[in-house]
Amino acid sequence: MQCTICHRPSTVWYCAHCVNTSPKLILRYKLELTQICEEVTEMRDTVTSTLENAIGRKEGLLGKHMERLQHLRLKRYNARLSYRARELEQHLESKMSRRDGLRHALKQLSAADAAAAPAENPDEYRELGHKLTLLQNVVATKSAQKFEELRQWFAISCNTAGDDNFPYSIRFIPMCNIRNWRLLSTAEESLQHMCEFVKYASRALLVDMPFDSQHETLATDPVAAVSHFTVNLLTILIKRSRLQERPDVPDLLGRYDIDGLLYLLCSGGDVESITGICPPTYKVVHEFVRNALEDGEQSEERGHWMVLE
Numbered sequence: 563m564q565c566t567i568c569h570r571p572s573t574v575w576y577c578a579h580c581v582n583t584s585p586k587l588i589l590r591y592k593l594e595l596t597q598i599c600e601e602v603t604e605m606r607d608t609v610t611s612t613l614e615n616a617i618g619r620k621e622g623l624l625g626k627h628m629e630r631l632q633h634l635r636l637k638r639y640n641a642r643l644s645y646r647a648r649e650l651e652q653h654l655e656s657k658m659s660r661r662d663g664l665r666h667a668l669k670q671l672s673a674a675d676a677a678a679a680p681a682e683n684p685d686e687y688r689e690l691g692h693k694l695t696l697l698q699n700v701v702a703t704k705s706a707q708k709f710e711e712l713r714q715w716f717a718i719s720c721n722t723a724g725d726d727n728f729p730y731s732i733r734f735i736p737m738c739n740i741r742n743w744r745l746l747s748t749a750e751e752s753l754q755h756m757c758e759f760v761k762y763a764s765r766a767l768l769v770d771m772p773f774d775s776q777h778e779t780l781a782t783d784p785v786a787a788v789s790h791f792t793v794n795l796l797t798i799l800i801k802r803s804r805l806q807e808r809p810d811v812p813d814l815l816g817r818y819d820i821d822g823l824l825y826l827l828c829s830g831g832d833v834e835s836i837t838g839i840c841p842p843t844y845k846v847v848h849e850f851v852r853n854a855l856e857d858g859e860q861s862e863e864r865g866h867w868m869v870l871e
Contacts, residue, residue, distance in 0.1 A: 701768075708766035713828045716759045720825060730821045732756060737821035740788065740854045750780055753787060756824060760794050763827070769801045772844070785855060788820070789848040795823055796842045799833055810838035811846050815854075 564570060565577040567584065576584075581591075616625035718732050727745060728736035737756065738749040746752065757780075764771045773790040780787040792815070799805035804827065805814075814835040818826065826833050840846065 705767050709763060712759065712762050712766055716755065718759070718825065718828045720829075728821070730825045732759065732824075737824065739819040739821040740815065740851060741819050743784075743788075743855055750784070753780060753784075753791065756820070757787075757791050757794075759824070760791060760798065764794070764798055767798065767802060769798050771797060785848065785852045788855075789844060789851045792820055792847045792851065793842060793844050795820065795827070796847075799823065799827060802827075805833045806835065806837060808838045808841055809835035811842050811850050813838075814842075815850065 563572060563574075565572040565580055566575055567580045568577065570577055570579075612622060612624060615621040616628050619625065716732050717734055718730070720730050722729065725736065727742040728739070730737040732752060732755045735748050735752055735755070736746060738746050738752040743749055761771070761774075763769075771794040773794055796805065796809070796814075800807055814823075814833075817835070818833070823833065825831075
């Protein structure tokens with residue numbers, strides 16, 4: 563095949579050289595390209611206008627189809643809402659029927675109780691109350707007897723003619739106290755006897771102690787052992803209504819110390835103390851005992867010891 567202008571071999575009607583050098587051919591192709599671009603622009607404007615009219619104004623065939631599609635979507639959405647509403651209505655009806663049934667059963671039960679109440683014998687209640695009172699008295703008497711036997715077994719006594727630093731004794735040795743802890747050579751042995759007494763006393767008086775035993779911590783941590791014993795002792799006094807529920811720990815231990823509190827528990831004396839901010843927890847007691855054992859000194863003005871900061 564040859565070019566129709568220069569007659570050179572070519573695969574098309576016009577070779578590349580003739581197309582690039584012939585003004586007539588270049589102009590014709592440019593005009594065709596310009597016409598195609600105008601047609602594309604016109605078609606784009608037509609499509610844009612058609613879509614705007616169909617979407618916004620619902621005009622034309624496409625607008626009708628889109629309106630129909632939107633209507634079908636709304637219809638489907640409304641059908642789902644109606645189905646869900648019917649389900650909720652059925653659920654509420656079942657709950658209401660359940661509620662009515664329970665109310666009816668409750669009314670019948672109340673009516674049955676009201677009908678059966680007059681038939682009961684009021685003397686039976688009085689008899690049960692009398693038996694309960696007798697049982698409580700028996701338990702209190704037994705607890706008091708066991709506690710008295712326990713006090714005699716541990717030989718707790720007050721020796722006014724002895725050492726002023728250790729006025730109380732347990733099992734024939736002086737009771738230890740926080741005030742003069744370092745002055746007593748048998749302080750650990752004395753504290754062991756005091757812990758044993760408090761443990762058995764809680765069982766006899768039916769009082770639950772916060773801490774079970776202090777023997778294991780006595781050798782390694784005397785402060786913790788004394789704190790455990792003090793909290794247990796205060797718990798028994800509070801449960802037995804011998805001490806208010808929120809005593810001031812520094813004031814209480816400053817007046818009586820642990821040996822005085824233990825002796826008052828045995829002798830039945832009154833335990834006086836000012837009201838504190840919080841109950842005698844282990845944290846409060848432990849901090850006081852730790853400071854007292856480290857820095858305790860005699861206070862000449864108040865007549866008892868104090869903790870120096």
